Amino acid sequence: MKTLCLLGATGSIGQSTLKLVDQHPDRFRITALSAHTQVDALIDLCRRYRPMHACIADTNQFAALRDGLSAAGLSTTPLAGADSLEAMAADDSANTVVAAIVGAAGVASTLSAARAGKRILLANKESIVLAGQLLMETVAAHGAQLFPVDSEHNAIFQCLPSGGGRDGVRRLILTASGGPFLGKTRAELAAVTPEQACRHPKWSMGRKISVDSATLMNKGLEVIEAHHLFGMPAEAIEVVVHPQSIVHSMVDYRDGSVLAQMGEPDMRTAIAYGLSYPERIDTGVKALDFRTLAALAFQSPDGETFPCLGLAYRAIGRGGNAPAVLNAANEIAVMAFLEGRLPFLGIADIVGEVLETVHWEPAADLSVLMASDAEARRCAIQRIH
Ligand code: NAD
Ligand code: MG
Numbered sequence: 001m002k003t004l005c006l007l008g009a010t011g012s013i014g015q016s017t018l019k020l021v022d023q024h025p026d027r028f029r030i031t032a033l034s035a036h037t038q039v040d041a042l043i044d045l046c047r048r049y050r051p052m053h054a055c056i057a058d059t060n061q062f063a064a065l066r067d068g069l070s071a072a073g074l075s076t077t078p079l080a081g082a083d084s085l086e087a088m089a090a091d092d093s094a095n096t097v098v099a100a101i102v103g104a105a106g107v108a109s110t111l112s113a114a115r116a117g118k119r120i121l122l123a124n125k126e127s128i129v130l131a132g133q134l135l136m137e138t139v140a141a142h143g144a145q146l147f148p149v150d151s152e153h154n155a156i157f158q159c160l161p162s163g164g165g166r167d168g169v170r171r172l173i174l175t176a177s178g179g180p181f182l183g184k185t186r187a188e189l190a191a192v193t194p195e196q197a198c199r200h201p202k203w204s205m206g207r208k209i210s211v212d213s214a215t216l217m218n219k220g221l222e223v224i225e226a227h228h229l230f231g232m233p234a235e236a237i238e239v240v241v242h243p244q245s246i247v248h249s250m251v252d253y254r255d256g257s258v259l260a261q262m263g264e265p266d267m268r269t270a271i272a273y274g275l276s277y278p279e280r281i282d283t284g285v286k287a288l289d290f291r292t293l294a295a296l297a298f299q300s301p302d303g304e305t306f307p308c309l310g311l312a313y314r315a316i317g318r319g320g321n322a323p324a325v326l327n328a329a330n331e332i333a334v335m336a337f338l339e340g341r342l343p344f345l346g347i348a349d350i351v352g353e354v355l356e357t358v359h360w361e362p363a364a365d366l367s368v369l370m371a372s373d374a375e376a377r378r379c380a381i382q383r384i385h
Contacts, residue, residue, distance in 0.1 A: 046076045047072055107366075110122065129327045154269075154270035200213055333350040350384060
């Protein structure tokens, strides 16, 4: 029996995870749940899954959570705040932690799960972008297991040699859907709205990652993620646009073999892989029917219209705190865009400017990275207002 601590239970990945739990009650049991501010939704989930702990990140909502749980007659322990989230991720009641919080807010709990030696299903890509080396070292030092839930990295994970050797690997090829604005010019993007940016043609996701997909920053973050997860240099990580989102990513070997992982664009496949590895379980994802598939197309990304991908490669080349700065500036810029305070094209402008402004430092430890994250946020906010 896998006991699960699901961080970010109310989000898109959280909900997909719960669908798998519903399908396999004999295999998976929820022991801890978290949400950011949606306290009523969290209480509803507690009614359904009866976890031992529930944590609301927003401390102002603690009383509402406590009272709601007690009114529902549940023995679930109410918790609140970032420290409780960290403690919950390390608690013995779960052997598996699904890290599905969005943004750098997920770093501390992911690291905490790693220190506690958990099986970690990592959806929260921002934590590995911000603190990649530290997270990988912590996982190794404490015998934790990291399963990438991002569909591209999950695909690569499935296509790499199981022994971990990289000698035969020539390149990792990350596929990108191209997002809702594929084929558009910069002029056409000047006035796009958050609703248009969040209307992804293939994937249904949270709003932040949807905007990241529209700017191609998502792919940039994923290049950094792949670099850390798989120990490959940025030069050996290539991005190719594949609008159908059927090939989730590929590994190109020296001998000319290319292994691809394919499937319907549905995150339950990647989550189930991490949940049940090395077994394969039913997910409810429909089988690929090659007879009805349209042609699969591949093309180069348009780096001029979508500069964020290039910015991510620049950050990875600089190393140190640069990826943390990139990520933090992007989080602020995306939020400003979603709130109507910044035009779409301003996202890349802000990230580029902040990357050039915040001083470079080696990624000595988490406190340096968090200080760079805070500095980059201040710098981005100043430029937006
Ligand atoms: P979402 O916005 O739908 O959900 C985010 C979850 O995090 C919610 O439960 C929310 O309550 C919680 N949260 C938000 N801010 C928080 C904070 N400050 N403190 C604590 N909790 C907070 O996002 P999502 O689409 O589920 O994505 C989650 C993560 O998974 C992101 O890092 C995203 O990049 C990654 N991811 C998502 C998908 C996808 O298909 N949705 C695919 C690949 C990777
Ligand atoms: Mg992805």
